[in-house]
Amino acid sequence: GYHSIACGISKSPEDxxxxxxxxxxxxxxxxxxxxxxxxxxxxxxxxxxxxxxxxGAVNVPLLRTALGQSFTxxxxxASYQEMGRCYHKIALLTANSQxxxxxxxxxxxxxxxxxxxxxxxxxxxxxxxxKISPNAIINKYSLVEQARLFKKNGCEALVLGCTHFPxxxxxxxxxxxxxxxxxxxxxxxxxxxxxxxxxMESGHSQLRARL
Numbered sequence: 276g277y278h279s280i281a282c283g284i285s286k287s288p289e290d291x292x293x294x295x296x297x298x299x300x301x302x303x304x305x306x307x308x309x310x311x312x313x314x315x316x317x318x319x320x321x322x323x324x325x326x327x328x329x330x331g332a333v334n335v336p337l338l339r340t341a342l343g344q345s346f347t348x349x350x351x352x353a354s355y356q357e358m359g360r361c362y363h364k365i366a367l368l369t370a371n372s373q374x375x376x377x378x379x380x381x382x383x384x385x386x387x388x389x390x391x392x393x394x395x396x397x398x399x400x401x402x403x404x405x406k407i408s409p410n411a412i413i414n415k416y417s418l419v420e421q422a423r424l425f426k427k428n429g430c431e432a433l434v435l436g437c438t439h440f441p442x443x444x445x446x447x448x449x450x451x452x453x454x455x456x457x458x459x460x461x462x463x464x465x466x467x468x469x470x471x472x473x474x475m476e477s478g479h480s481q482l483r484a485r486l
Contacts, residue, residue, distance in 0.1 A: 280316060282308045284329060288370065288400045288439075295332035295373045302333045306341055323471060324350040325464065326438045328370050331377020349470055352381045354463035355434075359385030362432055366425035366458070367393040368418075369436040370400045378436050392425055393436075400439045409443035410450075418443075419450050422458050432459045 284304060285291040294301045312319055322342070324330045330350035339348050358365060359382040369375040372395040379391045402412050413419065422433055435441055441462045448460050 279323070280312050280319060282312055284308065284326075288397060288404065291326075291328060292371050292373070292397060295328055295371070298332055298334050301329070302338055302341070305329070305333050305338065309342065309346075320346055321471070321474065322346055322348045323467070324348065325467070327351050327378065327436050327463065328374040328438075331374055331381070347474060349467055349474075351436075351463040351467060352378075353470070354466040355381040356385040357466060358382060358432070358434065358461065358463075359389050362386075363388065364390045364392070364428075364430050366422070366430035366433040367391050367436050368399075368421075368433065368440055369393060369395045370439065371395045371397050374436060378434075392428055392430055394421060400437060403439045403442045409446035412443050413447055413450055418447055419454055419456070422447075422451055422456050423454070426456055426458045430458065432461050434461045434463065436463070438464070 284301075285294055294304070309322055322338075324333070324335070330352050335348060335350050335352055339346070342348065355378050363386070365382065367375055367378060369378065372393075375391075375393040375395050379393070382389045382391060396416060399412060399416055402415070407415075425433060435444060441464065444460055444462055451458055451460070
């Protein structure tokens with residue numbers, strides 16, 4: 276395993292949504308958090324931004340510039356660029372519409388002809404925070420019906436564009452299989468962990484800051 280230092284940016288999903296509306300202020304907060312971690316542990320050199328919404332709102336390229344070459348920043352956004360090269364039409368579930376817009380922009384960077392069908396739902400995030408069961412969430416928000424509509428409209432994959440949503444991925448995959456809806460469900464964190472593993476195996480510091 277890796278030695279990581281976790282650092283929260285906001286107290287709740289609602290607070291996070293409000294912060295996302297001002298990218299400059301959010302980026303300043305994130306930089307302060309990273310500098311604080313660096314002061315605590317000078318060996319930390321990898322910033323692992325796990326949150327999809329935060330990654331889009333904070334403007335990762337500007338964050339990399341502010342941090343300088345001494346830090347490696349891993350975020351879900353590179354995963355979306357990979358998806359943009361693989362698919363022509365993507366279904367996207369996000370925590371809010373701000374996040375959907377940021378993710379869509381990164382998909383377009385890789386594929387100017389990509390089409391995104393999206394659904395943003397902060398209530399779904401709140402229910403996950405309350406530990407409501409995955410199947411109850413799938414039923415409450417009609418995710419099987421949403422997936423059926425996405426498939427009917429020609430979507431090739433369903434992307435879980437929120438850090439919370441892998442919570443119901445297994446149950447959703449089972450439900451789609453049950454109703455014979457052939458729509459792959461993609462969790463961007465898998466490719467993030469692959470990139471982290473490659474960096475660590477290349478001899479990078481074993482310490483990382485996790486946001």
